[in-house]
Amino acid sequence: xxxxxxSLSGRKKQVSHKEMSxxxxxxxxxxxxxxxxxxxxxxxxxxTIQYPEQVREMSPVYRGQHQLKRDEQGRENCTxxxxxxxxxxxxxxxxxxxxxxxxxxxLYREEKYxxxxxxxxxxxxxxxxxxxxxxxxxxxxxxxxxxxASSYEREDFIYGKxxxxxxxxxxxxxxxxxxxx
Amino acid sequence: MDSAFxxxxxxxxxxxxxxxxxxxxxxxxxxxxxAAWLQDRIGPxxxxxxxxxxxxxxxxxxxxxxxFEPNTPNLFLFYTGPAIAMSTALMTSAVxxxxxxxxxxxxxxxxxxxxxxxxxxxxxxxxxxxxxxIMIGGWASxxxxxxxxxxxxxxxxxxxxxxxxLSIIALLMMTGTLSLREIxxxxxxxxxxxxxxxxxxxxxxICAFAETNRTPFDLAECETELIxxxxxxxxxxxxxxxxxxxxxxxxxxxxxxxxxFFGAYNYPGMQWVVENWGVNIGNVIGIGVxxxxxxxxxxxxxxxxxxxxxxxxxxxxxxxxxxxxxxxxLNIIITGVVMLRSEIAVFLGF
Numbered sequence: 001x002x003x004x005x006x007s008l009s010g011r012k013k014q015v016s017h018k019e020m021s022x023x024x025x026x027x028x029x030x031x032x033x034x035x036x037x038x039x040x041x042x043x044x045x046x047x048t049i050q051y052p053e054q055v056r057e058m059s060p061v062y063r064g065q066h067q068l069k070r071d072e073q074g075r076e077n078c079t080x081x082x083x084x085x086x087x088x089x090x091x092x093x094x095x096x097x098x099x100x101x102x103x104x105x106x107l108y109r110e111e112k113y114x115x116x117x118x119x120x121x122x123x124x125x126x127x128x129x130x131x132x133x134x135x136x137x138x139x140x141x142x143x144x145x146x147x148x149a150s151s152y153e154r155e156d157f158i159y160g161k162x163x164x165x166x167x168x169x170x171x172x173x174x175x176x177x178x179x180x181x
Numbered sequence: 182m183d184s185a186f187x188x189x190x191x192x193x194x195x196x197x198x199x200x201x202x203x204x205x206x207x208x209x210x211x212x213x214x215x216a217a218w219l220q221d222r223i224g225p226x227x228x229x230x231x232x233x234x235x236x237x238x239x240x241x242x243x244x245x246x247x248x249f250e251p252n253t254p255n256l257f258l259f260y261t262g263p264a265i266a267m268s269t270a271l272m273t274s275a276v277x278x279x280x281x282x283x284x285x286x287x288x289x290x291x292x293x294x295x296x297x298x299x300x301x302x303x304x305x306x307x308x309x310x311x312x313x314x315i316m317i318g319g320w321a322s323x324x325x326x327x328x329x330x331x332x333x334x335x336x337x338x339x340x341x342x343x344x345x346x347l348s349i350i351a352l353l354m355m356t357g358t359l360s361l362r363e364i365x366x367x368x369x370x371x372x373x374x375x376x377x378x379x380x381x382x383x384x385x386x387i388c389a390f391a392e393t394n395r396t397p398f399d400l401a402e403c404e405t406e407l408i409x410x411x412x413x414x415x416x417x418x419x420x421x422x423x424x425x426x427x428x429x430x431x432x433x434x435x436x437x438x439x440x441x442f443f444g445a446y447n448y449p450g451m452q453w454v455v456e457n458w459g460v461n462i463g464n465v466i467g468i469g470v471x472x473x474x475x476x477x478x479x480x481x482x483x484x485x486x487x488x489x490x491x492x493x494x495x496x497x498x499x500x501x502x503x504x505x506x507x508x509x510x511l512n513i514i515i516t517g518v519v520m521l522r523s524e525i526a527v528f529l530g531f
Binding site: 031034035037038039041042044045046047048050 | 215218219220221222223226484485487488489
């Protein structure tokens with residue numbers, strides 16, 4: 001088979017440069033064909049999702065905003081190993097590790113924790129590789145539909161621990177639910 | 182002239198004016214709805230049930246918007262432009278026969294604001310005055326793009342006016358009158374002119390699209406080339422007037438198409454209805470029939486708008502001058518030959 005005739009999609013067509021006939025040059029038939037096509041669309045099902053009443057169903061693999069998890073006792077999982085930052089193709093994650101003090105055992109699970117943990121939301125591509133790389137089940141991409149709030153300041157898009165870490169009361173609630181079950 | 186006549190005409194004029202306004206108003210909603218339906222969407226549906234109050238909301242928004250004036254030396258003309266466009270769009274409806282006649286209080290009320298003998302000429306004259314609205318608007322905007330848009334629109338309208346006038350001549354040769362009322366009356370039964378003059382109808386239809394500045398001939402407003410065209414500098418209700426004039430024009434040209442070619446208020450069996458059920462019922466149905474024809478043409482305008490892309494300017498001029506005008510002249514010749522076939526046969530000695 002010659003290379004010109006190979007068509008992977010099966011839709012390849014040779015372009016023809018033939019002169020249009022008189023009927024074709026009048027364009028009338030083409031115009032009526034077009035009118036017929038649009039008329040058929042008048043009666044087809046509408047695809048509109050009427051937002052406040054209907055909500056679009058998200059794909060099961062949808063990935064929303066990140067969250068740094070806490071365990072059952074409300075301690076942060078993250079040990080600042082840096083694997084998420086390493087796996088991040090967009091290099092959006094930066095962190096700074098610190099050592100846990102003796103009186104902070106109720107706050108951090110491991111002896112090392114992330115003092116600063118920042119994700120630059122302007123760079124993040126929500127690929128989910130950080131989630132896969134994490135050995136401590138600390139970072140997750142939630143199904144939250146709230147992605148990134150708009151702002152005029154670049155600094156506002158760098159999300160620190162204040163926005164990323166799961167709130168303590170949510171962790172408490174989760175634990176209670178777990179115990180109840 | 183008795184007072185009853187004046188009252189009767191005043192009522193007719195008021196009703197016609199109101200109907201034109203309401204039709205133009207709801208054409209804006211219909212346009213958006215039809216566009217949505219043809220594109221598998223639903224369209225405006227928030228203001229009122231099914232979006233029925235949308236035109237009111239749009240109007241309110243236009244009135245409440247900030248008035249903006251460019252730094253133009255001709256502020257008077259700047260304000261006159263939309264006014265001319267609007268008034269010419271509304272003037273044409275005066276000569277259109279909306280129905281035959283209605284019998285009330287022992288009087289025959291003719292459903293037409295005024296029945297002048299040169300109604301068709303009047304319509305053409307007023308329509309061509311609409312160019313002034315666009316041209317003055319574009320000129321007074323003190324903006325090069327507006328001026329180019331206005332010149333383009335004006336030359337387009339002038340060009341198509343010629344083809345339109347020529348296309349109608351064949352029809353006039355057949356009907357032998359310029360009075361719209363008589364043309365309408367001649368089409369009683371199913372003697373619609375479109376069956377006798379299909380080519381004339383077709384040319385007239387294309388020219389009507391061009392005259393109302395509707396797609397595919399809406400070169401007056403070309404976002405990519407001319408920002409917005411002749412109304413770039415207009416804001417709030419002045420802009421609204423231009424858009425409104427377009428919809429009013431659309432309504433009027435649909436009406437003229439229906440009256441000239443599609444039998445106006447006539448429908449099959451009208452004679453029978455008038456004889457058996459009375460003049461009033463027969464003619465009220467006639468008005469309904471005329472309006473359904475008009476609505477079909479308005480829908481057709483929108484249907485074409487959302488199907489066919491815009492022409493290029495040279496294609497537009499080519500179509501107007503080198504195709505439509507020769508075609509309409511050919512149509513005149515054919516009509517003449519058919520009308521005078523017996524005389525020609527005698528002349529040639531058959």
